């Protein structure tokens with residue numbers, strides 16, 4: 014009895030606490046994380062809403078003042094409490110009837126919705142001054158406020174029920190309210206406005222229709238046309254010799270204009286037209302029943318349709334002739350032209366456009382760029398696979414976590430990277446003048462470099478290992494190990510550097526010329542040095558494999574970090590960087606997609622590796638298999654199916670991305686698309702859109718098919 | 725001869741799985757390790773071929789200390805030690821033949837694996853190993869298409885590829901039915917008797933232990949609490965039994 018009273022007491026206290034600070038009552042009642050999340054939710058929702066309200070100066074149409082917001086909040090809370098009270102009453106009244114009890118919930122929900130719809134707008138009227146109302150994205154703000162209030166109310170009820178972590182009521186109402194809140198706020202922030210979308214459809218309709226059905230411009234059309242011309246002189250000074258009058262001809266379109274000499278119409282500054290000489294025009298030999306167009310060509314060869322001086326489109330009679338009258342139009346004659354000028358009156362009858370079966374220039378260009386896009390996606394996927402597979406092994410925890418090295422191994426590796434490169438540079442400095450004659454004999458240079466350097470390296474390696482083996486008994490093991498590791502790293506770095514230079518001087522010398530080779534020698538050398546020294550450091554590290562330094566975990570963490578960075582930056586942003594780096598074009602797009610693919614695939618691959626069955630790995634290690642053999646025979650077969658699936662999926666994404674990466678200068682069809690849009694060539698843009706759609710859909714289909722067969 | 729001296733294993737989380745374990749295995753013995761779940765049987769077997777790095781102690785294999793071997797030496801030692809597992813540890817998606825061939829990797833150059841190359845002689849050897857365990861007809865099936873008993877036979881064939889001088893078997897029959905259990909242990913016994921391969925095997929059921937072991941070691945909480953010959957284990961007293969398995973333990977049999 015006493016116990017019961019105490020719980021009663023506690024429930025009231027918790028409810029009160031939660032009334033003051035949402036979540037506090039739950040926390041006091043023992044459900045600390047529950048209380049924390051409730052508080053967090055209320056804080057974030059209110060914060061977001063207040064933030065939205067604070068945007069008023071920027072979006073005067075949508076914002077709402079904090080004060081008004083608080084008022085709305087209060088009103089909403091009142092409404093929610095009213096509804097809850099209603100619900101409680103309904104439950105009370107219907108307690109005796111089972112049916113009424115079950116019906117109470119849905120009825121209540123429907124009723125609440127109805128009340129919210131009917132009352133909410135009134136509430137806005139009551140709470141807000143008219144000028145404030147204008148600034149209100151009314152229902153959104155209201156709903157958000159209501160959600161905050163509703164969660165608050167629920168939280169009070171919830172707090173009264175909480176007895177420790179284990180004994181707490183269902184969270185479903187909370188989640189429902191939260192979803193409503195997020196959707197409302199989201200709609201507000203994105204400024205979803207269906208009304209606007211409908212209102213402004215009409216303007217876009219014309220352009221949209223050009224984009225949606227662009228096939229006119231996909232092909233070349235040849236319009237056969239019948240043309241006849243007559244010369245007219247204007248102005249007509251006395252004593253001029255006007256052009257001769259044409260004569261009707263057989264089997265050919267003709268036009269006869271009289272007189273062939275006359276005055277131009279004139280337009281004064283107010284735009285009023287004073288007619289000049291009227292011409293009588295007769296023509297024949299045209300297709301009956303169809304229109305002819307009259308064009309006027311001024312002395313410097315610009316043709317136009319004369320306006321306001323008579324009919325310019327005449328239907329040809331059944332015998333193929335027509336006649337009409339036309340004033341000589343007003344023509345602005347270039348100031349250099351003096352005196353009488355010869356104009357041309359042209360009669361044109363366009364036949365139906367004939368399909369030539371040839372693709373238009375725009376279509377050819379679009380197809381070419383589409384191919385470029387697809388290739389870009391393909392190459393990026395291929396490069397992505399090549400680079401991400403080794404990375405993914407380094408980023409797989411289960412393979413890396415038990416790789417250790419000794420201090421000497423670690424230090425030797427690092428020193429080897431730096432010292433090896435330096436040693437290699439010295440070697441290259443000595444070798445280059447010795448070999449010489451780069452301009453004359455690049456192939457020879459390269460060969461000598463390779464043979465000499467590899468020879469030296471093998472010699473050094475032999476010498477070192479023999480010396481160490483002999484000194485082994487006398488030297489301290491740590492010292493001998495240190496020397497061995499450092500020596501290996503130095504050999505690796507040196508060889509790498511020298512070979513890099515050799516590559517630049519040789520291969521690049523052939524393909525790009527001596528000058529370019531010289532310029533690139535150093536960077537190639539450094540790259541080679543890094544590779545060589547890394548390799549040597551790796552082997553050296555193996556010597557110290559029983560050490561304590563968890564080098565594998567370092568590498569794992571570093572690679573993971575790199576992959577995460579690569580993935581968090583969107584391909585479009587990588588493309589912008591790529592454009593800065595190598596200039597606009599498909600190569601920049603390729604770089605962007607490759608970087609993103611490597612990061613994304615690396616992560617997916619490494620997760621596939623992490624989830625494999627460790628049993629076979631253990632079994633193979635037990636047979637004495639090396640790490641490489643273990644990977645080939647125990648890891649690869651297990652990860653092949655997921656790798657294939659991920660790769661297909663990535664290929665899909667890459668081709669999709671490659672079609673729009675051109676928007677930021679990354680080459681491919683996107684580049685063309687954005688250009689055409691900027692030039693208002695909507696049909697052409699439509700072609701690009703269609704091609705992209707077709708490609709992506711086809712690809713979707715293909716990859717879905719392959720995936721189905723794979724699994 | 726395998727000599728284990730003062731072997732201690734402390735896992736990174738502080739669990740002491742083995743504490744000062746000492747014993748000797750003569751060539752040609754069928755030594756069975758018994759003990760409750762968690763007593764350290766798997767840890768002990770994995771320390772011997774250093775799938776687990778021991779914390780302290782020495783393991784001498786024909787006079788060479790396994791715990792101090794470098795990578796190259798370890799490879800040479802491991803290929804003389806075959807291992808079979810409770811859950812077979814086959815590569816399920818690979819063919820039976822490939823699974824058996826991987827037993828030979830310790831003898832083959834590392835880079836051959838890059839081109840997935842096994843010489844014909846090794847393939848013949850693998851077929852012979854499969855014939856010895858009686859499933860040569862399944863050579864080209866995928867491993868996941870086999871039954872449990874067949875999988876364990878593949879596991880044995882894989883170990884045979886190593887030309888092992890000793891076989892470690894970690895509860896090799898725990899996921900098999902009694903009839904299969906006898907058949908698998910029968911193979912091991914045959915290898916032990918006819919080919920002079922030493923066997924180190926952990927088992928759960930006392931009647932199996934009594935039937936196959938030539939020597940028995942009992943582990944409890946990482947310590948050796950029992951050592952006995954075939955005669956000793958066949959006449960094990962209740963007191964000894966409870967000393968190994970705890971006071972509440974009941975003798976169980978697998979029948980067969």
Ligand SMILES: Nc1ncnc2c1ncn2[C@@H]1O[C@H](COP(=O)(O)OP(=O)(O)OP(=O)(O)O)[C@@H](O)[C@H]1O
Nearest residue numbers: 735736737739741760761762763764765766767768
């Ligand atoms: N990787 C690990 N990390 C930490 N503790 C471990 C690890 N592996 C095993 N242990 C612990 O070491 C002890 C011995 O485990 P082990 O697997 O060797 O026992 P077992 O006798 O083989 O048991 P079972 O019969 O169940 O296979 C157990 O207490 C176990 O929890």
Ligand SMILES: [Mg+2]
Nearest residue numbers: 765766767894
């Ligand atoms: Mg075990």
